[in-house]
Amino acid sequence: MNPIEIKNVCKTYVRKRFLSFGKQDQTPVLQDVSLTLKDNQVLGLVGESGCGKTTLSKIILGLEKASSGHVIVDGKDVGSLSKAGFKKIRRFMQVVFQDPYSSLDPRMTVSQILSEPLDIHGLYKDKQTRRKVLEELVKSVGLSAEHLTRYPHEFSGGQRQRIAIARALALDPKILIADEPVSALDVSVQAQILNLLKEIKQKRRLSMLFVSHDFAVARFLCDEVAVMYKGRILEYAPSEELFSNPQHPYTEALFSAVPVPDPAHQKKRQALTLSSRPGMEGHPCPFAPRCAYACAACQTPPLLKEVRPGHFCACAALPFKTKKSSFAV
């Protein structure tokens, strides 16, 4: 059984207008998203800000409700569960947030922070066992037992993120949802945390949903990657397949914009510019206004189609895309 199955999830934010007699503004943020997180795999959700990647992870965690569609975690539909039923699932599904400065309570010691999930689920109540569990936990994320009595402000950003990861691991989960866990960290520390995430995924047989805006990071960590744009999945493929054979014009453009730390290479490269052409709003394809290949075929709504084995792409113009992509990285 797959740890997470997302089936046709849609989400629309509704905002009542002031003095509007019941008129509402509707903003669709997720449109018909279907994804599967496979056992002991890392699924990357990559896209620019505002594409809906965080909303999707919140829906999976039950922090937001989907407008329609189903999220099935461990065989159970999250939307239809009772509070108690959901608590049971939560134990096996934990989260690491982006900013380690705001996701740890500044008035709690590390030991209290790590104990909280154990208290909520009533685990390891015996003092000595609890102590041992906590010590093993901090060691597994590369901190030491003496750190347990300290407060978050005594740690650097990278160490705080280690604490946040330890908290997520406290309940020995099967699924880890990591929402941009390294984007707030310094470059030299980012590599440490990425190594740690890879290590715990292998050691603990975790399945991970990894939300990121950074393609390089996604390539390092993910087994499968889904590219999102304006609430839709535009491309979805095994990681190596995607990076060696990007199909969607948007994915191509994103790859070409990633800076490469090599001045000689950088001079040769040309970034595909994504200039928006006005007057193409309301097009069936959300990317059409910025797309270099937009043509008559784009009048039909793009559906995710299998273009190569295991490689799905939502682009109606794909068969007509004559220019050979030179932006595989």
Added chain:
Amino acid sequence: MISSAPVLDVQNLRVSFSTEEGTVEVLKGLSYSLPKGKVLAVVGESGSGKTVHALSLLRLLPPTAQITGGQILFDGKDLASLSESQLRKVRGARISMIFQDPMSSLNPVLTVGEQLQETILAHRKISKLRAKALAVRLLKKVGIVDAAQRYNQYPFQFSGGMCQRVMIAMALALKPDVLIADEPTTALDVTIQAQILRLIKDLQSQAGMSAVFITHNLALVADVADEVLVLYGGLCMEQAPVHALFKNPLHPYTQGLLNSLVSIKKKEDFLPAIAGNPPVPGKECPGCPFAPRCPHALKKCFKECPPLFNNKGHKAACWLLEEKA
């Protein structure tokens, strides 16, 4: 020294913060010179002093911070000792700055146009109408479509990338000699980041302007800089022309930084990360600030701070280089 005289010459710049635990020195003698028409990238992690350095160039430091030593020579004058009224003539007009977060650097209750116009009128004696015309031209120049309509809109009606374009327009309004860009693309998406970098680079080379480009991302530097200065713990670790730095990094910190960058070009199983954490300002090692994390550290490194060894313009502060020499 490179043939042309430097536009900006920073010599032994020191900045301290006064805190409850005493004074903490965050810049410990930074020196560089910026030739005309060139881009110098200052690369550093959080706490390395890169932003403090940028703010001190225009004396925009918070009240708790002070320039305690050194000179900032610009156009024959020392900016560090200029009076506030003289400094006002330099800020914006001769040296201008782009900040990290475009959304919060614009005033939300004034239209974008008013803010641009204000900048122009503060330094030039021209009519409001002409200032407006100039502002619209500037908005067009930074790639804002329908500039005339956009002129009357507020910052919240602009996206992050658009706001940064407005900031760039504002910074370039008075044709400054030096542009200081403090992490101008950190808050933006990759595609927008690429556009903004190109824009800065194009405008910089068109106008023959010099620029100091501050970033934490070494990968960005490859695209925009002529020369790179790597900052760590308030000290310059390495300074070199961009090709030399990427081809042959001399300092272990620069080597570590380059190695720990995640590559999009190939899949790696393990990243050679730099162990340990960046130093907390005020609690650095008395010798080389990088010594506690350095895989090649000698005993000497913990006691004595290495000077910048200069090898044909490629400078690095590391004791290992002394032995080789």
